[in-house]
Amino acid sequence: VRIPRGMVFNALKTVPRYFVMGARVPEYDLHLQENVTYFTTDGCGVETVDLYTGEKRVSTKADVGMMARVVDSQPAVGFYWPMVSAQDFGRAAPLHEADAGWQNTVKHIQSETIMGEREAEYAVEMATVIAGSREELRRRPPLSLVVCTIAPLLQDQPGIEGALVMAKAGIPVGFLAMPTLGTTAPATVAGALAVGDAECISATVLIQLVAPGAPVFHSIMQAWADPRTGAYVGYPLDSRGRTAPIEIAHHWGIPSMGACFGTDSVELGWQTAAEPALDPFLAGLVSPEFVTGMGLSRTYTLLRPEQLLLDIDLYQRARHYMQPLEVGEETLALEAVRNVGPGGQFLSQKHTRAHMRASFTRSIAYQLDEKNKYRDPLEVARERTRWIVENHRAEPLEESQQKELARILAAADRELA
Helix, strand or coil, X not given: CCCCHHHHHHHHCCCCCCCEECCCCHHXXXXXXXXXXXXXXXXXXXXXXXXXXXXXXXXXXXXXXXXXXXXXXXXXXXXXXXXXXXXXXXXXXXXXXXXXXXXXXXXXXXXXXXXXXXXXXXXXXXXXXXXXXXXXXXXXXXEEEEEEXXXXXXCCHHHHHHHHHHHHCCCCEEEEECCEECCCECCCHHHHHHHHHHHHHHHHHHHHHHCCCCCEEEEECCEEECCCCCCEECCCCCCHHHCHHHHHHHHHCCCEXXXXXXXXXXXXXXXXXXXXXXXXXXXXXXXXXXXXXXXXXXXXXXXXXXXXXXXXXXXXXXXXXXXXXXXXXXXXXXXXXXXXXXXXXXXXXXXXXXXXXXXXXXCHHHCECCCCXXXXXXXXXXXXXXXXXXXXXXXXXXXXXXXXXXXXXXXXXXXXX
């Protein structure tokens, strides 16, 4: 298919620059706007390292619900991508992933696994139950969809079919291109991004032809083929291309989903933090509307539940880097300096008592044990995650909503099995 230039530009004129991603509770609605970036989890992994036994196993619906509960407790995470697949529910797994999300968090749910016309129709029905009506679904959609294109220059038929159903209902749809330099895309970043952009824009044009004004977002997450092995690598030493797609989307006047985190590391260790360490800071500089990637390793496929809290720590560091440094009479502390003089110490100063605790922001790496020794951050993250899973509960769905979701899922299980 070759799309005339004029048709492309006319279609893009109908894409809203900003829209609302609704939540179960209105206070958690995400109002996309300039210079505001929301972060979310990664998905959709296929294996889980059990939080209690350390055993690696196939992921389940219970894992999806568990991580939704963790997300619900964390203000840093704006909405929830189901982090792993509900492989105990077959073809209807994507619908069960959305259900597990809504049952365990009041925040917006974004799926990347709902594909096909019938699956999408069931998803729209479920989202309508959460929203309360079709009108409210359009105004504050509690669900959005990510559809991966196929590199190079192809669209996925079930993905497009599902996207069309969602768009007609007013549910935001995003297109995510994942070109691999040297295999499914040119071996240069600019060439790979051009191919990925063509995939995203062609899909956006199709959506606007069918549902003008439908909310759409744009995303490219490129990777590299190791020239010696052919292995898929998400984080080579030079990975500048990870933030360039944000500028491309904004050039078109379309909201952007940026890429952060998603380390290639298999075990929790130096690589797990080193690869994505700068990602949230760079995202803050270019301001995508939202960013995905928290909490998975082994290139988006493996869930270690405690990793989400470790990635949130990286996010918090970036958030502090972006804050202005206050310089004024109080912060310069000239009176305290005069009081102490050369060779003195500041512990006895009122100024120190007023500011010392606030000046030291304690990260997960500086948590103290009963002997005031710094604890292992991995141990702290694991302990905190277990506490959240055992103690935190989101505001429950109304009983009528739970019954209606169960009815829809039962019908989907029968039809799609």
